[in-house]
Amino acid sequence: MARSTHTTPSGFLLPSIHSAEPFFTQQPNPTTQSKQTETWSRLILSYARHRNLFFVRVEDAETAGGEWDEILRNERIKRKVMPPHLSHILSEMVAKNQAAYEPPKQTRSVLLYWRLPEEWAEVLHQWVTSTGQLTTILTFYEITDPPVPSPLSGIPAVLLRKAIAILGKTGRAQIISIADGEGARFFAATGK
Template sequence: MSFSTYKTPSGFLLPSIHSAPPFFTQQPNAATQVVFTEQWTRLILAYARYRRLFTVRVEDAEVSGGEWDEVLRNPRINRRLMPGQLAHILSVMVSENLAMYEPAKQTRATLLYWRLPEEWAEVLYEWQVVNTGQLNTILTFYEISEPPVPSELSGIPQSLLRSAIAVLVKGGRAQLISISDGDGVRFFPRNAK
């Protein structure tokens, strides 16, 4: 049997391992399971980035027809990732700081870091300061995540945006401000403190 890559209806190219039935099952050999978990992690993050998906839930492996079906199921070989295995993969991703449980204090839903908060901070700073040139202007979180002209930050979850802003605040490039309709942020030049 030969395995091949496969282009999904959304245009995402699945790796050839996605055609291997053992890829979808818990492996008795610990070393093999580690390798499969690493490959699932890369696949989940790549797909999330491609589709701009910020969250994955254990329930996504249970319910068909969702936005994760292209990755978590392979109808060509009649396989799907089981919820328990997805929960294990997500726990490994959280332990490796590639995801975080969102909301906190549960283990069924994660916010994916297909870009780390530090990378989102650079995207945010570049968008705000370089592209718009708005220094010392206060923007609400809503204005950043739902801008009138779509940007790379469109739809970013508030918790991830808050983490990115915290990176900029720590580096002296932004200030978090409480305003009447929520939180806002003011950006400073790179050399400002």
């Protein structure tokens, strides 16, 4: 089969390398493996951003019909990423700060940083400012599930907490305990 790009049912454009059988096999040559892992990392992050996915687990390589099937499998060439290979890719992503093990102290599930926590902090502050909610206490639920979808819709609490902590270091936010869980108050940016 000739290598070609392919558009998935979700509308994601897979690169032509996804049609190459060796792409799905962990390579023995360290240089080749490093380049392959880098390509897989970019593919996973761009797909996660496209689908608004935040987590990938080693088990996703074995789960047929899952949300990661479009990239972890290629039925056209009858190939899929095996769990040890995906585990290696994820460990490299964590080492390069493209992901973090979540929950911590395990190595089978990662939180993907298709935006770094610092970038999420800026997106969050910009959203709060543009919606006129500075100095208002917002619950995590109000931020992650707003009535009008926003760039923050669906963001996991662990990533939201990191973004708020980053804003807190510059005096632009503080986490507040409230009856229903956690919330935050945001402040205008101060001059530097």
